[in-house]
Amino acid sequence: MQYRHAPAADRSALDAVLASAPGRPTLPVRLTVELLGRAREHLASRGAGNPGPVTVWDPCCGAGVSLTVLGLLCPGIATLAGTDADPAPLDLARRNLALLAPGGPAARASELDDLATRHGKESYADAAAAARELVPRSRPQWMVAPADAHDRAATRAALAGIAPDVVLADLPHGRQTSWAGATAAPATPAAPGDAGGDVGSGPHGSPARGRGSGTDGPAPGPPPEIAFLRAVAGVLAPQAVVVAVGRGRSVPLPPGVRALEKLRVGHRAAVLVRAGALTGR
Template structure:
């Protein structure tokens, strides 16, 4: 895959464990790829600003990366997951899209004697967010494979969904379905308005079993990516 929207640059400040919170069992997601996939989805939606939802948010890395690097393109962000531990980690990371949250994180890094490079990353992120209001962020516990669970979410204004599918070795589905990805996609398509875009990413090809033809599909490194436009 050729990058079309995320320029070649250093994304170290929003990745690599520099500033964002991490924990065992919560795999990260490349920040540059997150921005690229978000922008491709936004182009398909056809709006300058969109609402972004990650229904399998884990540590919230995708949402936090996009909110830090493309805040002017967001109207809101929504993080949901079945795991309360994941939501707590995502909450801490989404706070880093605000000046108070980053200031507190910087002070924490200094107090813990973090490497100077990590503190410098926090300073650069502070300079980045200082002039732009953070998009409103909300979190909720929900199982994306369960229609009744998703029905309880506030999806007003959500135009783009981005999800990195569970890895199996580090995370796993709550659903017992033999095709949980297909089940989740069906729930998402029913819950979203026509014209919304669902982006699914996985490193395990078996997760794509049973999926319908995608609006866009490509491979980047070890990741398989599918984009679906609802109502299409």
């Protein structure tokens, strides 16, 4: 994939500053920024040029890393909304999003300095220095709340009148992120640099797909990704853009639904689709 909106850069300092939930991978920073840029292009194609400040919702927000990255690196964001079926990592999301407030980076640097003194770990001191260098490109309002994305009434209540223009969701995968109903380990902060190349997120909200055993079990239903995308689109305006990322060759769409874009980046696939196409509006 050719990057049009996210030039190559060393963003390892962000990995050190952001609070993460161990074992819960999220999107690489550069890919996160690129996907928002492409979504905004499609918003503009439905209007008159620049769509203006946008509202971004992550219905699989976990520790809020993707939302915080967007606020730190992308101008023109009015509101960031995060929901997740698992409430466990949401306190981490609030800590991360607090970086976007005036004084947020300085407060985080002070926390990291205290940890460096207490534990004698140089990685905390390095992260504190990185936090002091942060200057958010946007100062959006933000909210975080528990909600299963498949429960439209609960999701609408959690969003509390917020009207997302863009949805950015890293779909469940791996051993500790799964569709709602699976067991996941509790979220606990990791030391800076301990989480590897990707920083954390939590389990995501959508029903698990039924699976039978043997010849007498029920036939498998549609992929859970399809139910998730339809549910998310059901609380959006038709012109909103849904961006979903998964592991594998492609992200499944309902039959007959045409994507705005399909992308492959390493072992990840992404799809951009109009909300109205998912709901038939």
